[in-house]
Amino acid sequence: MIFSLSKPIKARTAVIVVALLLVVFANGAFFKHVGAIYPLAGGNLFFVISLGIVLFSVTVILLSLLSGRYTLKPILITVLLVTSMVAYFMDAYDVVIDSHMIQNLLETNIKESVDLLSFKQVLYFVLLGVIPSVIVYRLKIVSMTLTETLVDKAKVIGIALAVAVVIIFSFSKYYTSFFREHKPLRYYANPAYYLYSVGHYAQETFSHPYSGIAPIGEDAKIISGNQPRKLIVLVVGEAVRWDHFGLNGYSRDTTPLLRKEDIINYTQFTSSGTETAVSVPCMFSSFGREGYDKEKAKHTENVLDVLKRAGVNILWRDNNSDSKGVADRVSYEDYQSPKVNTICDEECRDEGMLVGLQEYINTHPKGDILIVLHQMGNHGPAYYKRYTKPFEKYTPVCKTNQLEQCSKEEITNAYDNTILYTDTFLTQVIALLKGNDERFATGMFYLSDHGESLGENGLYLHGFPYAIAPEAQKHVPAVMWFGKQFKIDKAKMADSAKEPQTQDSLFHTLLGYLDVNTTIYQPRLDLLHVGR
Ligand SMILES: [Zn+2]
Numbered sequence: 001m002i003f004s005l006s007k008p009i010k011a012r013t014a015v016i017v018v019a020l021l022l023v024v025f026a027n028g029a030f031f032k033h034v035g036a037i038y039p040l041a042g043g044n045l046f047f048v049i050s051l052g053i054v055l056f057s058v059t060v061i062l063l064s065l066l067s068g069r070y071t072l073k074p075i076l077i078t079v080l081l082v083t084s085m086v087a088y089f090m091d092a093y094d095v096v097i098d099s100h101m102i103q104n105l106l107e108t109n110i111k112e113s114v115d116l117l118s119f120k121q122v123l124y125f126v127l128l129g130v131i132p133s134v135i136v137y138r139l140k141i142v143s144m145t146l147t148e149t150l151v152d153k154a155k156v157i158g159i160a161l162a163v164a165v166v167i168i169f170s171f172s173k174y175y176t177s178f179f180r181e182h183k184p185l186r187y188y189a190n191p192a193y194y195l196y197s198v199g200h201y202a203q204e205t206f207s208h209p210y211s212g213i214a215p216i217g218e219d220a221k222i223i224s225g226n227q228p229r230k231l232i233v234l235v236v237g238e239a240v241r242w243d244h245f246g247l248n249g250y251s252r253d254t255t256p257l258l259r260k261e262d263i264i265n266y267t268q269f270t271s272s273g274t275e276t277a278v279s280v281p282c283m284f285s286s287f288g289r290e291g292y293d294k295e296k297a298k299h300t301e302n303v304l305d306v307l308k309r310a311g312v313n314i315l316w317r318d319n320n321s322d323s324k325g326v327a328d329r330v331s332y333e334d335y336q337s338p339k340v341n342t343i344c345d346e347e348c349r350d351e352g353m354l355v356g357l358q359e360y361i362n363t364h365p366k367g368d369i370l371i372v373l374h375q376m377g378n379h380g381p382a383y384y385k386r387y388t389k390p391f392e393k394y395t396p397v398c399k400t401n402q403l404e405q406c407s408k409e410e411i412t413n414a415y416d417n418t419i420l421y422t423d424t425f426l427t428q429v430i431a432l433l434k435g436n437d438e439r440f441a442t443g444m445f446y447l448s449d450h451g452e453s454l455g456e457n458g459l460y461l462h463g464f465p466y467a468i469a470p471e472a473q474k475h476v477p478a479v480m481w482f483g484k485q486f487k488i489d490k491a492k493m494a495d496s497a498k499e500p501q502t503q504d505s506l507f508h509t510l511l512g513y514l515d516v517n518t519t520i521y522q523p524r525l526d527l528l529h530v531g532r
Helices: 011-025 028-037 043-066 072-093 099-111 119-138 146-170 172-180 192-206 276-284 294-298 303-310 350-354 357-362 408-434 490-496 503-513
Strands: 229-237 263-270 313-318 331-334 369-374 440-448 475-482
Touching: 011 043, 011 072, 011 119, 011 146, 028 043, 028 072, 043 072, 043 146, 043 172, 043 192, 072 119, 072 192, 146 172, 229 408, 229 503, 263 490, 276 294, 276 503, 303 313, 303 369, 303 503, 350 369, 350 408, 357 369, 408 440, 408 475, 440 503
Parallel strands: 229 369, 229 440, 313 331, 313 369
Antiparallel strands: 263 475, 440 475
8 A cells, every 4th residue: 555544645645646546557458559559669668658657647637627625535436437447448349438438338337237247347347446446435635725725736737737748848759640640549548538528528518609600791792893704713721831932032942833923922921820720710710810719610601601692603622621611601522532533643632623623614604703722732741642753852751650750851851842742733723824814814822721840849740829839830821823814013912912911811802802892891901902
């Protein structure tokens, strides 16, 4: 016995001991799956040990947050009993236990008669659940005032958090692939994952302030005459950082073809988020970065709805994950599928989205046209998969999604080759527009959804909390191209492209492109306004 039952102990000691017990004895499935991906050799051994410490820190934090001054024992006992059963099911059946499963387990155990339980299950329940619970029940806990309890909790959580953060940063390449590429592994973390999913389930169930889709810009109207018709292509890029884009003065010319075009290049463009799931819905919404809320945006119309109402033909082609809800009410085509995309080898290429676009244009003889192309672009960490052989200009490249196996140079080479591919893709978009220049006032707007970290301060990929994210994840390339019939003062545009701009402007700029007026249109945020 680590401590005497008769001597009072602090609440935090009980939390720490229970967390240690659970991490060591209730995580067989977790470490088995981790070991399968990170065999215990070389650097992996230290990583797996560090993972154990992070899991311990997370468990301490969760138990500290859950337990209150008077609920310490009931919470610890409940967690011990449930976790023992979760450990059994994960070890025995290799299943992942989420909130729905727990509900099932609880109901099943009550309904089923005892003789249906296996001996092994009883063993888990008794050794890992009942015996520790009895000990917890009999513990004498030092009584503390509310203030003392809160201070003590803050200390424990602060230290556990600091330990976890330091470790994650020290093994940042490993943790990047652990969190990004091996998501399912965390589902085996016991009790961390089921506690998280119960919390998530409760939040989903009880917080539904929004319903339906609130209309905006109901007065939207096209204000220009109908001639010439407009043909606009918006390219939403993926994870391209500003300073690796050749046009912005990068030491490598990663945009040799765009350079030859008559381009307006925005040099100080900031994203709305550091990940696709935030940036994309945010930039199409009317809320702007500061007013953005995921649920609110999901239940409110976006600029595509407004343009559609005004009579613009809209087509969204997607070679990324999906439109994140933005294109739910307009024509949407999934180009990640080889059934639709005709240019697929290892994976479906962005170029495939251009196939048949001329036909789409030809078969829409009335009204303006807006085509949105959502690229796979520089989606990491497997940058080497994002381009075809002719674009492998910078070598050697990192040929795995396990970033810890590559040097920073190999990762950067693969990343830069991918920008070369996008350079060609954007030039093909411009070529398509040039082919329609006689019939339409044409324009292209390309902007990346967010940037990317490439190892600076140990950070890789993106998705860092916005407030403390490095510039590399927020500063993005943005370029415009205009056809000869599009009435715009390019010199004025070029001047304003040197000023700081944000993705908050996309909503109003699209209204500007298509000459759609509504009371919610703000010329100040329309990037084209200065050139009109
Ligand atoms: Zn993205």
